Amino acid sequence: MLRRIAVVAAAASVVVLWACTKDIPVQPSASKKRPQEPAPALGQACTWPGAWYQGPPLSPSEKEEEIFGHISSTSGPWSVSLAGRDAQSSNNQATTYWLTSVPVNFGQSCASGGPGHVNVDAEWGWYAFGPSFGQCVSLTDKTQNDPERHRLQGAAFPEDYERHCVNAGRFTLTLNSDGSPAFVRPIDFIAYAFAGTHLVENLDIPPGNGTVDVLVDIADGPGSAATPGLQMSAALNASDASWPLLSLQSGAYRVPSNFYVRFDPFTSVPATGVEDRQLLVRYFWNYQTDLTDRTGFVNVFQQGYSNIRVKKFAAGTRTVRMHVVQPYERPATPTDVDASNYGATLDLPFNVYGPLTAIYTPNPGSVLVRNALQFTAGGSDGAGSITYQWNLGDGGSSSVANPSYTYQTPGTQNVTFTKTDLYGNSVTTTGTVSVTDPAPTSLSASSVGSTTATITWTNGNTGSTTTIETRLTGTSTWYPAGTAAAGATSLPISNLTPCTWYDGKAYHVAASYSVNSLFHTNGGTVACAPVNFVLNNCYTQVINGQTYRYFNVSWTQTEFSFKARSQIGWAGTNDPAGATIIQNAVSPPFTSATLGPYSVNDNTPRYFWVRHTLINGAGPSTWTALADNPLRGSVAC
Numbered sequence: 011m012l013r014r015i016a017v018v019a020a021a022a023s024v025v026v027l028w029a030c031t032k033d034i035p036v037q038p039s040a041s042k043k044r045p046q047e048p049a050p051a052l053g054q055a056c057t058w059p060g061a062w063y064q065g066p067p068l069s070p071s072e073k074e075e076e077i078f079g080h081i082s083s084t085s086g087p088w089s090v091s092l093a094g095r096d097a098q099s100s101n102n103q104a105t106t107y108w109l110t111s112v113p114v115n116f117g118q119s120c121a122s123g124g125p126g127h128v129n130v131d132a133e134w135g136w137y138a139f140g141p142s143f144g145q146c147v148s149l150t151d152k153t154q155n156d157p158e159r160h161r162l163q164g165a166a167f168p169e170d171y172e173r174h175c176v177n178a179g180r181f182t183l184t185l186n187s188d189g190s191p192a193f194v195r196p197i198d199f200i201a202y203a204f205a206g207t208h209l210v211e212n213l214d215i216p217p218g219n220g221t222v223d224v225l226v227d228i229a230d231g232p233g234s235a236a237t238p239g240l241q242m243s244a245a246l247n248a249s250d251a252s253w254p255l256l257s258l259q260s261g262a263y264r265v266p267s268n269f270y271v272r273f274d275p276f277t278s279v280p281a282t283g284v285e286d287r288q289l290l291v292r293y294f295w296n297y298q299t300d301l302t303d304r305t306g307f308v309n310v311f312q313q314g315y316s317n318i319r320v321k322k323f324a325a326g327t328r329t330v331r332m333h334v335v336q337p338y339e340r341p342a343t344p345t346d347v348d349a350s351n352y353g354a355t356l357d358l359p360f361n362v363y364g365p366l367t368a369i370y371t372p373n374p375g376s377v378l379v380r381n382a383l384q385f386t387a388g389g390s391d392g393a394g395s396i397t398y399q400w401n402l403g404d405g406g407s408s409s410v411a412n413p414s415y416t417y418q419t420p421g422t423q424n425v426t427f428t429k430t431d432l433y434g435n436s437v438t439t440t441g442t443v444s445v446t447d448p449a450p451t452s453l454s455a456s457s458v459g460s461t462t463a464t465i466t467w468t469n470g471n472t473g474s475t476t477t478i479e480t481r482l483t484g485t486s487t488w489y490p491a492g493t494a495a496a497g498a499t500s501l502p503i504s505n506l507t508p509c510t511w512y513d514g515k516a517y518h519v520a521a522s523y524s525v526n527s528l529f530h531t532n533g534g535t536v537a538c539a540p541v542n543f544v545l546n547n548c549y550t551q552v553i554n555g556q557t558y559r560y561f562n563v564s565w566t567q568t569e570f571s572f573k574a575r576s577q578i579g580w581a582g583t584n585d586p587a588g589a590t591i592i593q594n595a596v597s598p599p600f601t602s603a604t605l606g607p608y609s610v611n612d613n614t615p616r617y618f619w620v621r622h623t624l625i626n627g628a629g630p631s632t633w634t635a636l637a638d639n640p641l642r643g644s645v646a647c
Contacts, residue, residue, distance in 0.1 A: 239277025366392025
């Protein structure tokens with residue numbers, strides 16, 4: 011998604027940055043340091059921490075958690091506090107240690123040449139790593155979880171600044187001016203997952219693992235309102251890749267109660283002078299009934315991504331209010347966190363129906379091949395306007411509620427039944443149908459020659475013919491070899507290829523029984539050539555003070571005649587016609603050999619081949635070359 015160019019506000023402002031998971035890689039150590047900031051020139055405002063990391067959010071293991079702020083205001087002295095709205099834990103200790111306001115006026119301003127800050131560009135902050143780094147482990151020892159103290163511009167960042175814990179949760183941030191609350195922002199620091207150009211609230215990550223910063227800017231002075239924009243979509247599971255868009259139906263958004271709704275504020279537009287990243291958004295989930303049923307603020311945009319909240323509603327009617335706030339907007343009573351009569355709002359009427367569910371009968375089902383089976387749709391219809399889609403497992407389909415279907419082949423068919431509502435929201439259920447037709451069994455081959463064989467089997471259906479098919483082992487295409495009469499248990503087949511492995515398959519109506527590598531034809535009067543002649547490894551051995559190299563080779567046997575042999579030959583050129591036989595052994599099981607020894611100083615190329623012969627060496631096959639030819643004693647594997 012293309013983002014708008016940020017416009018920097020010209021007015022004096024109070025800028026509060028909530029960066030609860032700072033996207034900076036960190037390493038667990040006893041002395042973590044933040045890099046020092048260069049001191050600004052005289053007359054410039056102090057802008058610590060300056061250009062914070064702006065890359066994409068990182069994994070939780072690489073997170074730092076921060077709450078920091080930058081105050082620019084002409085009003086009285088400021089202090090800041092943070093209170094947790096969740097139960098305290100070792101991952102979230104704000105409630106214990108951060109209820110006390112921390113003053114933020116420090117020394118003279120940078121503009122006047124001082125080392126610190128007064129109200130203009132004053133700064134404050136908290137910072138934490140989390141328990142995976144051996145910190146944030148004590149709920150009672152404040153010395154290990156003390157709020158980060160303000161530091162001077164360019165000052166060192168020792169470890170004691172880092173011992174505070176805000177890993178995730180819901181918080182209330184309060185900025186006091188002259189001792190009174192001026193801005194109060196309830197904030198949510200939660201986990202998100204990437205979804206294209208968006209960040210979607212991740213419901214699968216447990217508490218204490220927030221993944222995205224929250225940036226809160228506040229400012230004194232008036233300004234115009236933002237224009238809220240929202241795109242809503244729904245899906246059965248929060249992790250679904252596809253979320254169909256919602257649209258108004260008779261004045262309301264209709265959703266099933268078992269669906270999650272995503273609230274994507276990416277079309278919101280800030281007022282002139284306000285940057286995209288300064289927009290905050292929250293949602294009142296049942297605005298007209300319960301103001302406390304709401305989220306805290308998060309950013310509309312985060313590092314170029316829009317932040318999407320996810321919610322599932324109970325059945326009934328409700329109004330969801332989207333509340334978009336800019337830095338200078340606050341209620342008349344700053345502590346009224348339920349107020350939404352400031353900023354910009356968008357009210358969304360919802361009609362939430364019962365769950366959209368899909369069931370059908372029979373499930374599981376069973377039927378004889380070529381007999382009709384009646385399916386019946388069931389389940390509740392959610393938001394209504396239902397369409398149906400059946401995928402019946404064998405390529406058949408239907409779009410009626412209650413189809414009747416006849417399977418032409420036996421086996422277990424996987425049925426998928428989908429119901430879709432008016433938005434395109436879908437639910438799916440699956441099941442099986444057992445389509446029976448007993449197949450032949452005990453397939454075997456006998457009287458195997460070079461081009462013929464006899465296939466035998468045990469009938470599964472004596473009233474049906476039996477069809478035999480074959481294929482070359484390792485391939486996928488079956489070829490018909492013949493069909494035997496009903497009750498027959500054997501079939502001669504022909505037109506086979508010599509020296510070839512075959513798979514066999516038998517079936518009556520459709521259900522088949524197959525055997526891989528059922529038989530291997532011979533070569534007739536000529537042996538079948540071996541395959542896969544390869545070098546496996548090599549080793550050296552010292553003999554009488556000289557080092558020699560040996561090579562271990564192997565191949566796959568393809569000739570199974572009685573007393574067939576494997577022969578290895580070699581030559582100094584790549585021509586097996588002049589090969590000298592160096593090994594000659596009875597096979598099986600001779601399918602490997604060791605070649606050598608050859609001096610490691612010998613660079614002579616040697617080419618090797620292997621072949622099979624019939625009994626007593628007759629009918630030798632063609633030579634099969636070593637895949638790694640040539641070998642040299644001087645060259646290791």
